[in-house]
Amino acid sequence: MEGGCRRRVMVVADPTQESAGALQYALSKEILENDELILFNVGNSNSWRNTLTTFLRRPSRSSGSAAASIEGSLGHADFLEEMKNACKLAKPKVRVRVEKVALIEGKEKASIILDHSKALGVDVLVIGQRRSLSTIILGYRRPGGSTRGTKPIDTAEYLIDKSSCTCVGVQKKGQNGGYLLNTKTHKNFWLLA
Numbered sequence: 001m002e003g004g005c006r007r008r009v010m011v012v013a014d015p016t017q018e019s020a021g022a023l024q025y026a027l028s029k030e031i032l033e034n035d036e037l038i039l040f041n042v043g044n045s046n047s048w049r050n051t052l053t054t055f056l057r058r059p060s061r062s063s064g065s066a067a068a069s070i071e072g073s074l075g076h077a078d079f080l081e082e083m084k085n086a087c088k089l090a091k092p093k094v095r096v097r098v099e100k101v102a103l104i105e106g107k108e109k110a111s112i113i114l115d116h117s118k119a120l121g122v123d124v125l126v127i128g129q130r131r132s133l134s135t136i137i138l139g140y141r142r143p144g145g146s147t148r149g150t151k152p153i154d155t156a157e158y159l160i161d162k163s164s165c166t167c168v169g170v171q172k173k174g175q176n177g178g179y180l181l182n183t184k185t186h187k188n189f190w191l192l193a
Helices: 017-030 064-068 079-090 109-119 133-138 155-162
Strands: 008-012 036-042 095-101 124-128 166-172 179-182 189-191
Touching (some): 017 124, 017 166, 036 079, 036 109, 109 124, 155 179
Parallel strands (some): 008 124
Antiparallel strands (some): 166 179, 179 189
């Protein structure tokens, strides 16, 4: 496929440390030169304060000095535009686009992400994951189940379980500590940075 896209990689983008860690993982470990990166956001992106600078502060080996200038590029713009600019600095040959979708009342965020990943023909879905001990032990509530006495659905676990494409749940472990990854076939897989 000379000049064409190899794969479509979608990162669930929101203004959290988990999302910033997922983006950093995708840029350093998943994205290849001719891939297309889709930054996908569900909800109101303007209501949040940016947390991206904390996780993209230090350059990674794969992105060289471009990542060092990412922090300088992050300012007062919308966090999705900041993420897009950071991607272009780290991987200038990768095509990056932003997809924003409003949260639909009565529909889980995970279901919206899953539907759009199928519609967009995504090959790899990357989502930041925050897993507490209770999440690991108790699992997550499936859509359609009783909401009484249960906690809300864990978006990353639901997507890992239900996605037809490769889905990676990413937990960034410290600035240089590596990543804890979860997929359908690998749980708690440790990848050094």
